[in-house]
Amino acid sequence: MDMDKLVSLCKRRGFLFQSSEIYGGLNGFWDYGPLGVELKRNVKEAWWRDMVTGHDELSQLPGAPSAYDMTGLDCTIIMHPQVWKCSGHYDLFHDFMVDCTSTKKRYRYDQIYAVTLSVKPNHSTNPEISKQQPFTEVWTTLASTPDEQKADLWKRAGGKYSVRSKNADEAFEMVDVKKLPDLVKAGTALTAVVAPDANVPGTLTAPREFNLMFKTIVGALGGEDDAAFLRPETAQGIFVNFKNVVDSSRVKVPFGIAQVGKSFRNEITPRNFTFRSREFEQMEIEFFCKPDTSQQWYKYWRDRRYQWYLDLGLPRERLQLREHHAEELSHYSIGTADIEYAFPFLPAGEFGELEGVAHRGDFDLRSHMEGKLDPNSKPDLKVELGPDGKPKHRGSGKDLSYFDDQARQRFVPHVIEPSAGADRATLAFLCEAYHEDTAPDENGKPQERVVLKLHPRLAPIKAAVLPLVKKDGMPEAAQKIYRALKKQFNVYYDDGGAVGRRYRRQDEIGTPYCITVDGQTLTDGTVTVRDRDSLKQWRIKAEECPAEIAKRINGE
């Protein structure tokens, strides 16, 4: 599928516009047009209905360890700055980056090791170099273990100074190894070091901060002390309201809290249409359970969420459930699976994340109680301490543990987090829906047709009501049907031009059904219903239209 055609259709028919377009646009921000807003709302409402309001807490669902409660929440985008310090985002999102002007590569400043290398040129095979006196030079590398650092540097420096690999141990010596920021703090100029993929000094730029959280100011006179952040995820609002929900709603562990809302990340490279946007909408569940059942719940949610996308029309061959490897796991996670879709803009065989289902353990609740936990202290997780021996970021001090009055047990619940991107899901459904096929024209000749084969639950418009011609009372009969349908569904009335053109218009925006009033309607009260995908038509009584559409959309 050609992505350009979909982007063009989205613009042309009012699904998606670039934000602030009349001013030239703004990178990483997108607006949903009249049809796009309906589509995205349908995605979010399907999710909310299927996960929250439609959840049957009285039954044990297939694959679930037990019955469970579900409830919702809608919290603010701006929260107390301490939330982000304890969540770990504050530390993680303040990355300093350096660029190499020679190789055009970019590095995390704090991930570079600086090795002071003693060079003895007399081991060189190059006569010019071998005459020089021994000297030291600072080389950098991303390798973290001494063996890897040695292998990297012996190779690179060996090449530069014409030293055979068997002589490298004599020619070079690692005099000192520091993290690059520490070396610079100790007084070495950045211009004196060799970049990780270069072999001459002086190609690294000064470190620049990439603040991946949007900063804002609370209060009209606010200064730096009043800095706050737009949330980079909705999840933290659920954690900080955990106790409120438990105390106010009669839910019992295991239970989930769902939230849909905007989040903001200053992505370095927004790209691929809406896939990586700086302002985006998440659909997140934090599911709280007893620690000893958490693995079962993790598997349940992983499979349940995967099935949800299948049920709404993403095909198994383009949708994959991928378990993360241990080294890929986030700092808090003891198990994560991504639900990924083969977006057409990705290279063949590559998938893009729609949703991450993470087992977060008790990292979040305990961090908000005790202070930010040290992600490197797995598996027991201890509070991360600052230079003064006190917690680096203080927690709330509130007790967020849960008392199970049946088992007479107190514990900090473990958390399973299915975190879905509403915009990414919407984009995936659009990509999957886009089809070009042929349909016969009035002379029976095949004509190219563009059709969005959206699941009827997701389609922005559920049905179009069309008088075959604009006379003989057909518009009046059609309008009556239109008004009846409108009480339940987003429907569209169109009496302009030839009916074939009107069918094609509806195909292009994914309307699953067209109801047509014709001459026969006026005599026997029946209308035709046309199916978008098969082009088949059948007749039903005009007054049965709402029931027919309801049945076909919801499968009732």
Add this chain to the structure above:
RNA sequence: GCGGGUGUAGCUCAAUGGUAGAGCGGCUGCCUUCCAAGCAGCAUGCGAGGGUUCGAUUCCCUUCACCCGCUCCA
């Protein structure tokens, strides 16, 4: 953020240092009894800013956006 490419109507594209055209789409009317029909008419644009020039959509600079690659991606 770096390198390369691209910005002309709602969409797809053309032409030009001297006031921008087409097809499709849209709107209005006529016609039209089932899959983008026909006729008539209407509307809409040089991404933004600056410079060179008598005159810039065209040449130059800056900027913004998009695409490809790199980088990044909780």
